[in-house]
Amino acid sequence: MKINWGTGIVLAFIGFISFIMFFVIKMNSDRRANHDLVTEDYYRQELAYQKEIDAQNNATNDIVNLELKKQANGLQIVFPKNLDPNKIQGTVSLYRPSNKQLDFDLPISLSNNHLLIPDKRLLDGRWDIKVNWVYNGKEYLHKENITY
Known part of the structure; x- marks a missing residue:
């Protein structure tokens, strides 16, 4: 199968977005990275x-x-x-x-x-x-x- 330049750009965007979404989800679900405020009040x-x-x-x-x-x-x-x-x-x-x-x-x-x-x-x-x-x-x- 031959991939033209338009398909290559779309695949690159999908790969980049997937890469970023992986790290966003990983950091939000990881318990070691607690994002709470430093103090309660x-x-x-x-x-x-x-x-x-x-x-x-x-x-x-x-x-x-x-x-x-x-x-x-x-x-x-x-x-x-x-x-x-x-x-x-x-x-x-x-x-x-x-x-x-x-x-x-x-x-x-x-x-x-x-x-x-x-x-x-x-x-x-x-x-x-x-x-x-x-x-x-x-x-x-x-x-x-x-x-x-």
Whole structure:
């Protein structure tokens, strides 16, 4: 059977469309490629994003930088020494991008200028850390990504 150029073009289009449709169907049905939103309340968090920007600017303008240190018994968050630890209130949110069951929040309760997150709570891998705290009525925010 002889194939003319018109039939060849049609067969090439059919082959190309079949190739693309195969990968579209494969990616939509594969459980390893989860296409859900990163967080459940994404839209609510997006509306509160300006507060985060303001809190980060407060930390930058007031030069209130936190320091994260890996210790043998866990991760230590060190607050500036010029702040009274009894007046610091807030939360530390640890987010694991690869597994949302590992995410957790810790309240900030300090007796000195550092907070220790126990080593048993942190598995090896990437963690996104967000420290929200209030000092003398002013909100501050520190975000950092670490590989533990």
